[in-house]
Amino acid sequence: MNIFVVNSGSSSIKYQLFRMPSETPLCSGLVERIGLDNAAITHQTGTGEEEKVVKRTLSLPDHEAGLLAVTQLLASPEVGMIQDPQEIDVVGHRVVHGGEAFAATAFITPAVKAEIKKLFSLAPLHNPSNYLGIEVAERIFTNARQIAVFDTAFHQTMPEKAFRYAIPNAFYTEQRIRAYGFHGTSHKYVSEQAAQYLQKPEAKLITIHLGNGCSMAAVANGRSIDTSMGFGPLAGLVMGTRSGDIDPSIIFHLINQLGYSPEQVSTLLNKQSGMLGLTGHSDMRDISQEMNEGSHEAALAYDMYAYRIKKYIGAYAAVLNGLDAIVFTAGVGENDATVRADVCQDMDFLGIQLDIEKNQERSKRPREINTPGSRVKILLIPTNEELEIAQQCITLLEDSRAASSSEN
The missing domain is CATH 3.30.420.40 (ATPase, nucleotide binding domain)
Structure with a gap:
């Protein structure tokens, strides 16, 4: 087929x-x-x-x-x-x-x-x-x-305390306003690969998908229990063109004091912010080059990008009540050694210790980049959303045929 x-x-x-x-x-x-x-x-x-x-x-x-x-x-x-x-x-x-x-x-x-x-x-x-x-x-x-x-399907296992917002109940019961989460196909694939690599199906994992869009997920026993994106894909980490988490008061200020329309605010936060807003570039390769050439803006953007990831690692380690591994994946996560080094720096309290030499190596295979003494594994696992999608297509077709056979 x-x-x-x-x-x-x-x-x-x-x-x-x-x-x-x-x-x-x-x-x-x-x-x-x-x-x-x-x-x-x-x-x-x-x-x-x-x-x-x-x-x-x-x-x-x-x-x-x-x-x-x-x-x-x-x-x-x-x-x-x-x-x-x-x-x-x-x-x-x-x-x-x-x-x-x-x-x-x-x-x-x-x-x-x-x-x-x-x-x-x-x-x-x-x-x-x-x-x-x-x-x-x-x-x-x-x-x-x-x-x-x-992409939202994998995160449907989140408990209600994680996906609900503290707004009047009717906004959920009538309008279905809740956190949905995204990049679920990638988080599902790499979390399964990580559990297999660790030979631990019940592993407590933090999966870190870093591309133009970025998100993280807390995964336990193969199930997503929390994730950084929410109602839409704007929340959470600093991204290529998206702001990530932002004080909602800023939106009111933009509209009420600076005269922005809601459409302009949406464009600003989704398409003109993140690394693009901070540096003028959305591609991390361009930003890395400028940082290496001495750009303060590019260096600050890298610091902000990594800092936000570290905050979520701490939060999800608490949610999971333990941690077996963090998993880097997607374009930036798989290829940008500087980002991985910045994220893992000064994380000794959580048992996260990066091996500098392993971090610099290039390989397409799943591998560890932590030191031998690191309590938490640091895994680099290339995502394969396409294979995951193909496998889900096969499963749907097989289930459909089985249902048709049982009806006949």
Whole structure:
């Protein structure tokens, strides 16, 4: 079964093509810097000596242009793995916000699409891109079942004391205003990998997903019990363009005293803040370069970024009443040794001790980067949201077939 997984981010598309049940993708790729003239596609097929990598720089005004370019590569004579888009059996889509309407993976129908669209305001950087990816995929892969995997689903195990806000009850019972959490597909995957690595299914873990969007989760016995993002993906850590946690009084001040409209405040906090607001850059590679060149603003931004993560580690260690490991993952978490070093500095009281040399090593495999004497393991585990999505698609199809068989 050919499963094509589409993971549309705010300015990127990650994708993998699986021929299940094999967990090794036939090809994978990344479209970066969508919306810019120097957008880039990196498309990889094969492994080892037979690996082929195609890199292209081109102008991609939107996600539709990006996905169309990817489709051409999938069926190209040079690196293609299919001859026709109709060979795709399933397209699995990452959808950021499922609200309380979706606590599990779902077949995409007009009703499901309508619900996803209703949630645009709660995930303004992602749900519109996810929705567009679905619509484009429906036009291109007309023979495929379209399936949505929701980032919010993994966090549905949070206890009510963690997901409720201290506002009048009617806002939850009538409007469903609560913390939902995000990056659930990634947190689920790396927490399972960490528990397997530790050979401890009941492990107490803090998973730290650091990309353009950033979040953390407290995971015990394989279940999310708290997470840093909330009603929307704006809360929690300092991110590429999002502010993370902010005093709500600032919002009132912006509106009442400085004349901002609610739409302007939303744009400010979601698209113009975070590392972009502090440094003028949202890409950590650019910020790191400026810091190395002596920029005070870049150095301060790195300090603020790491400081917020450390605060959440302390909070979640308390919530978990113990800690077996912290897990770094996603683009920044996997590749930025400076961030990991800053986060783990002066954490001896919690038993977190980083091995400087191991932290500098590069590897795609799950590994420890703590000292031998560290009470808490520091794990670097590459996330694989695409594989997790493919596996959830298979599970949904199998459950659907089993239900049909029992009815007959």
